[in-house]
Amino acid sequence: MFRRQISSKRDDIVVFEILRDSACAECGEPLGRGRWLRLEADRPLCLACADLSHLVFLPRGDAALTRRAAKHSTLHAVLVRFSRTRKRYERQGTLVEEAALARAEQECLADAEARARARERAAQRQTVRDAQYVKQFAERIGALYPRCPEAERDVIAEHACLKYSGRVGRTAAAKRFEAEVIDLAVRAHARHAHTRYDQLLGTGWERQQARAAVAAEVEQVVERWRTGCRGR
Numbered sequence: 001m002f003r004r005q006i007s008s009k010r011d012d013i014v015v016f017e018i019l020r021d022s023a024c025a026e027c028g029e030p031l032g033r034g035r036w037l038r039l040e041a042d043r044p045l046c047l048a049c050a051d052l053s054h055l056v057f058l059p060r061g062d063a064a065l066t067r068r069a070a071k072h073s074t075l076h077a078v079l080v081r082f083s084r085t086r087k088r089y090e091r092q093g094t095l096v097e098e099a100a101l102a103r104a105e106q107e108c109l110a111d112a113e114a115r116a117r118a119r120e121r122a123a124q125r126q127t128v129r130d131a132q133y134v135k136q137f138a139e140r141i142g143a144l145y146p147r148c149p150e151a152e153r154d155v156i157a158e159h160a161c162l163k164y165s166g167r168v169g170r171t172a173a174a175k176r177f178e179a180e181v182i183d184l185a186v187r188a189h190a191r192h193a194h195t196r197y198d199q200l201l202g203t204g205w206e207r208q209q210a211r212a213a214v215a216a217e218v219e220q221v222v223e224r225w226r227t228g229c230r231g232r
């Protein structure tokens with residue numbers, strides 16, 4: 001009844017979780033449904049008689065842990081159960097030595113820590129990159145709008161960078177500090193910080209209406225930052 005239709009390596013010891021009652025051929029212990037047994041020349045053996053009862057069960061699901069635990073285990077077995085719906089044996093997990101499992105868990109933990117450290121370093125690099133990017137952005141604003149106060153350049157740059165960072169990899173244009181991108185960021189800031197735009201929006205104005213209402217003011221501010229003149 002338990003033929004070789006199991007998808008595990010040939011030399012793996014296979015332990016069956018049984019669906020039908022059986023009994024150990026050696027010690028006679030009745031093995032009910034759900035018990036584990038090993039076949040030895042087609043004779044069912046309880047795990048004690050099969051000398052596998054010292055192994056601990058590691059459920060499937062953690063591939064790295066399973067691989068390591070099996071590697072460190074002098075003896076390990078694969079636990080399978082027959083699926084009546086799928087008409088095949090399915091791997092439920094692995095039986096491994098307790099010490100091997102402990103060692104594997106340690107290694108996986110060490111890995112997780114190493115990964116966490118790597119993530120931290122990556123985040124730090126990203127922070128630095130972002131800071132440099134913001135600084136460059138602010139410098140570009142200074143080049144195009146020399147009269148824009150430095151504090152406002154920083155605010156504009158940070159805001160713009162934040163905005164672009166929320167998008168996929170930031171737009172290429174923003175990365176190249178194209179004049180249009182700088183311009184949009186500067187205008188957006190002028191509109192928000194130097195006109196009644198936000199108030200208008202807050203009192204129910206349509207965005208387009210509000211923009212039109214403050215357009216001239218925005219132009220004045222931007223022109224002043226660009227040339228030092230009041231514009232007009």
Ligand SMILES: [Zn+2]
Pocket residue numbers: 024025026027028029045046047048049050
């Ligand atoms: Zn037995």
